[in-house]
Amino acid sequence: MLAVLMMYYKGIEMADKLFRLKVFTPFIEKVDEDVNMVVLRCQTGDWGVLAGHAPFSAVLRYGTLRMINGDNERVLAVYGGVASVKDNVLTVLTSEAEWPDEIDLARVQSQREQAEQRLRERTDYLEMQYDRVLIRRALVQIEVKVLYEKTDEND
Numbered sequence: 001m002l003a004v005l006m007m008y009y010k011g012i013e014m015a016d017k018l019f020r021l022k023v024f025t026p027f028i029e030k031v032d033e034d035v036n037m038v039v040l041r042c043q044t045g046d047w048g049v050l051a052g053h054a055p056f057s058a059v060l061r062y063g064t065l066r067m068i069n070g071d072n073e074r075v076l077a078v079y080g081g082v083a084s085v086k087d088n089v090l091t092v093l094t095s096e097a098e099w100p101d102e103i104d105l106a107r108v109q110s111q112r113e114q115a116e117q118r119l120r121e122r123t124d125y126l127e128m129q130y131d132r133v134l135i136r137r138a139l140v141q142i143e144v145k146v147l148y149e150k151t152d153e154n155d
Contacts, residue, residue, distance in 0.1 A: 053085045065078045
């Protein structure tokens with residue numbers, strides 16, 4: 001579906017179809033730039049935003065935030081939060097966001113394996129939930145790192 005949408009959208013003059021993306025964590029403004037399209041992972045599924053999108057808000061899940069500018073694509077790991085689009089500005093508030101080059105794949109895979117091992121041994125519900133969150137976070141980090149390496153190879 002994304003490929004079909006982009007093929008249609010590329011038929012329109014891309015330079016004229018930009019909107020502002022702003023991504024904030026509690027400590028830093030992670031992104032502030034013009035983009036053609038953004039795809040976010042929301043509670044209800046993936047959400048694509050193009051220039052001129054109607055006002056809308058959504059709760060974010062742990063997942064990827066994909067920024068598309070013409071033929072270039074960048075990806076950011078986002079750990080929950082909220083997103084709102086209004087007046088051609090998409091604002092994302094998240095507890096944390098990571099670029100692929102900020103992710104140490106070996107460390108993440110080790111942390112995931114440790115959390116999976118603890119999860120098999122635990123009986124306390126809250127401790128099990130904590131390990132599930134760590135596993136979900138690691139899976140997002142791995143996905144972002146792999147997407148980054150794939151898009152980096154295509155450049």
